[in-house]
Amino acid sequence: TLDENGEAMHKSKGNVVDPMEVVQRYGADVVRWWVVSQDFMEDTRCGEHLLAQVSEMYRRVRNTFRFLLNNLYDFDPTTDAIPLEQMEELDRWVLSRLAQVVAACHTAYEQYAFHRVYQTVIHFCTVDLSAFYLDVLKDRLYASGKTWPARRSAQTALHQLASTLARVLAPILPHTMEEVWDHLKMEAKPESVHLADYPQAGCVDEELLKTYTQLLEVREAVLAGLEAAKQSGRITNPLESLVRLRADATYYPTLAARKGSLASLFIVSQVVLEEMEDGEESAGTKGLQVEVEPAPGKKCARCWLVLPDVGIHADHPLLCTRCVQAVSSALPIEG
Template sequence: SKSKGNVVAPQKVSSTYGAEILRLWVGATDYSGELSISDEILKRVVESYRRIRNTLRFLLANTADFDAAKDAVPPRELFELDRHALAVAHSYFAEFAAAYERFEFHPIVQQLQTFCSEELGGFYLDVLKDRLYTAARTSPARRSAQTALALIRNEMLKFMAPVLSFTAEEAWRIIHPQDASIFVHTWRKEVADLGVTPEFVAKWDVIRSYRSELLKRLEEAREAGEIGSSLQAEVDIAALPGDYEALTSLGDDLRFVFITSAARVTQGTERLIRVTRSAQRKCERCWHYRADVGSDAVHAGLCGRCVANLFGPGEPRAFA
């Protein structure tokens, strides 16, 4: 209260951190209870904002050469990983829309942070980097990724706009320079048919559960000095019968989901994951350790798929 002198002037917060930080703090606070503010709280809000903004920068940078009118891939033709990511994104967006209807803003901010840090930064975007950076520029593999990123980017900006108005408007003008404002648009009420069935969802739940366990094994191997990056690793998995079908359905693309240079799966009576250091040579371009590095005499430092992506028809890739 003013009488106790324990108030913070909004003008001071705005001049120190910017108006967006003040707006984000308001949006992140449950207004049904006591509103707390301090330098420590504001520092956490700044970190949250930085995480959201960095996610947006990635989405914008990797769709800069993408024109949805001529480059977009039809929903059912998207790679499985992209359809999975869109299905997860739509579930978050549905929660955002429901929260806005209830005028509950703090769950939106919390879920937006989770979406950016865990679903995008911690999984999808991390896996996607290889395809975005190594696939041929106009290949179906890269265009599928960009289609999903553009859809996520557009809807995410619309749901951000009521809270992070300046950031959303700034990003929207980069994408649509001729558009009046993001605030003349509404979020999508209908979701494209991605062909996502309960079986599809269950399959990716299995794949991601193995990936979560593998990340722990990779960190242990890294701490023990056995590997540096995860691409120095090859993984051998003994999977339970039901899980085996889910993992092997991705074929060689499974290694891209795991961000390892190889992933081998066998059936077992119990779930086991073993990480070993790859004995193969490192590709100078994609940094994967592969047996076919140097198989092309003209491009001795490249693996087979990089040669195909740069000088041939492109790699055969369909899932991740």
């Protein structure tokens, strides 16, 4: 192990890293996290700056688990779980991605390529979960009725994410994953995560993954449009925006089939979707035109979306229809 500059460690140079000091400062799991971040087939480097970076990556993973567990406080998988075929499409997508992660990490463990486990999990937690799935999911988790199928579908996915990732990372982060395991409700749960089997990779829906690759391309174009509108002063908060989206034949069928969920996917209040004419040019992402403007209507005091139906219910003049149904324990209107 070399120092951060690639030089051998010597007491005379003052560049020696004492593992026990690192354990006392960051915890034993962060030391283990640093170990697996290194490709041991090459010389490894260690120093204050590198340990701080690894500690930040550990914090991101821990915060991901914190979000998962915090949103399972009222969820019992034995009574509340939704069968896979009845789950929301976005939840089925993340479980397909999870299956890919499990398979990739299993292969890496078998090959003693522990740094690939580290890279795979970091990418999944930061890109797929924190930057996309969990961000989109907040509205459904917080604004839906407590027992609505859509919310239970989300919680079913969160439970599978937490229980599966805990077993994947148990060999690397034993103390943290034991803590996660203690907070999980599970029928016939082993006393310790280290007594549980490594998870089996579930089925991967390749067609669904392909569809969401396209949807994520559209989302990136919309996010760029929202940022431009914010910078120009046309909007102050993307959540209160209306997005006018024109798409060509490459994107339109996929978007039209999910028209009702596009606002949630883009984290805006309203979306208007139109099909581009043949030969019509687009700026930015080819095949897409994005225009952003303030959404018409009033801001719901509960979900914070700007919608035209806010105020039409006399008993709850500050809420939208969905939130009125949620606070009155009514089932949501289909579609």
